[in-house]
Amino acid sequence: MTELANRSLDRGITILESLARNGASSLADLHRDCDIAKSTIRRLLGTLIEHRLVRRSVSDGLYRVTIALPAGANEPIPQEMASLTDVAMPRAVELTKEVEWPSDVHVLDGLCMRIVDSTRPLSPFHMYRGIINRRINMFGSATGMACLAVRTDSEIAEYDRLTAGNMSIGLSRFGYTLKQFMPEIEKARARGYGIRLGVYRGETMLDDGLAAIAVPINVYGQPNAAISMIWPRAFQEPEEFAKRHLKPLEEAARRIAEDLVTLFPQDAEPARRT
Known part of the structure; x- marks a missing residue:
C-alpha cells in the first residue's frame, strides 16, 4: 500500500x-x-x-x-437495514415530487419504530421536521400500526407483553389495554393502511398537529419497515386523504421492496432473521 x-x-x-x-x-x-x-x-x-x-x-x-462502532454516541440503524434506506429514499423523493406531501421512512427497531429519513424538507408544505433516529411508539404511530396490522394477534400480544408498563413505547402511554387496542388493528387491516392512534400526538413535547397514513414495506418478505405520508391534521381526515394518495403510497412501498431484492440480494438472509 x-x-x-x-x-x-x-x-x-x-x-x-x-x-x-x-x-x-x-x-x-x-x-x-x-x-x-x-x-x-x-x-x-x-x-x-x-x-x-x-x-x-x-x-x-x-x-x-450506518455501522455499529465502539465509540458510537448515536445508535445506527440495524446494519441489515442500511440497504433499505439507500433504496427507500429515492422512491420517497419521487413520491414527494409527485404528490407534494412529505413522507417518512421508519424501520422496526426492536420494540419501537425508528425514523431513518424524511422528505419533509423537499415538500412545499412546511411542517415540523422529524428527528432522524428518534424512537417512535409503534402502537400510536401510523407506521407502527401499518407494521402491526400485518402481523398475527399473538405477535402483537408479545409486543404488548414486552412493553408492558413502559410509558414511552408501550400501550400504557395511552391508557390502553391490549383488548382496547385490538379493534384499532382490525380497522387498520380492513382499510389496508395504518393511521395514528387517536390520542397519539407525535414524539414532541407539544402536539405536532400532524396526521399520517402508512403502509408496510416488505424487507425481503418481512414487514420490518413502513413509509408514511404526512399532512396537517386540520386539513383533512385520513379517510379522505387516503382516497387520493393511498395508491401512490402503496406503489412506492411495492417498488422499494422490489428494488431491495434486485439491488441488494446479499442482504436478504440477515433481514429475514430479524
Missing part, C-alpha cells in the same frame, strides 16, 4: 471515528473535529457513502454512520 493510500485510509478512519463519537455531523463539523481540508473530507465521504459505511440524510443533510 502506498503512503498516499495509507494517508487516505487514516483520514477515512478519522472521519468514521468523528461520526461515531459526535453523531450526525455536517461537513463543517467534520472539518473542525478532524482538522482535514473540506475538499478531502468531501472526497472521502463519497467513498464511505459508496461503500455504505456512511450516509447523508435527506431530512437534515447531515452525515451519519
Whole structure:
C-alpha cells in the first residue's frame, strides 16, 4: 500500500471515528473535529457513502454512520437495514415530487419504530421536521400500526407483553389495554393502511398537529419497515386523504421492496432473521 493510500485510509478512519463519537455531523463539523481540508473530507465521504459505511440524510443533510462502532454516541440503524434506506429514499423523493406531501421512512427497531429519513424538507408544505433516529411508539404511530396490522394477534400480544408498563413505547402511554387496542388493528387491516392512534400526538413535547397514513414495506418478505405520508391534521381526515394518495403510497412501498431484492440480494438472509 502506498503512503498516499495509507494517508487516505487514516483520514477515512478519522472521519468514521468523528461520526461515531459526535453523531450526525455536517461537513463543517467534520472539518473542525478532524482538522482535514473540506475538499478531502468531501472526497472521502463519497467513498464511505459508496461503500455504505456512511450516509447523508435527506431530512437534515447531515452525515451519519450506518455501522455499529465502539465509540458510537448515536445508535445506527440495524446494519441489515442500511440497504433499505439507500433504496427507500429515492422512491420517497419521487413520491414527494409527485404528490407534494412529505413522507417518512421508519424501520422496526426492536420494540419501537425508528425514523431513518424524511422528505419533509423537499415538500412545499412546511411542517415540523422529524428527528432522524428518534424512537417512535409503534402502537400510536401510523407506521407502527401499518407494521402491526400485518402481523398475527399473538405477535402483537408479545409486543404488548414486552412493553408492558413502559410509558414511552408501550400501550400504557395511552391508557390502553391490549383488548382496547385490538379493534384499532382490525380497522387498520380492513382499510389496508395504518393511521395514528387517536390520542397519539407525535414524539414532541407539544402536539405536532400532524396526521399520517402508512403502509408496510416488505424487507425481503418481512414487514420490518413502513413509509408514511404526512399532512396537517386540520386539513383533512385520513379517510379522505387516503382516497387520493393511498395508491401512490402503496406503489412506492411495492417498488422499494422490489428494488431491495434486485439491488441488494446479499442482504436478504440477515433481514429475514430479524
